[in-house]
Amino acid sequence: MNTSNYTGVAENLIQSFGSLAESIRKGLGIFSEKENRRIHYLYSKGFSLEDAKIVAKLENGYAVSYKELKRFAKLL
Structure with missing residues (x-):
């Protein structure tokens, strides 16, 4: 065999x-462990937790809502 x-x-x-x-x-x-570390890093640099999650979603190919995109645009 x-x-x-x-x-x-x-x-x-x-x-x-x-x-x-x-x-x-x-x-x-x-979120994966790596993505969670990225969220906590962004949070430690002054991002709100919600904003940090949106950034992590965009960086890693997650679906985001229109509301999240509008909020992200305000960060720029």
Whole structure:
């Protein structure tokens, strides 16, 4: 029995489920640990928490509402 084929299939499944999990996480608006660190960094530099979250969303490809875009435009 050639197990290398099964290994490749298993690796593809793991990668696919990882991509699915990432999409679900972003769809639900759940920030990753790295994104949370960025939010806290921006907050420590004087951004409000809400503004820091909007910046993190834009930097990482999250969907943002029109209201959030208007608020972001005021930061510029």
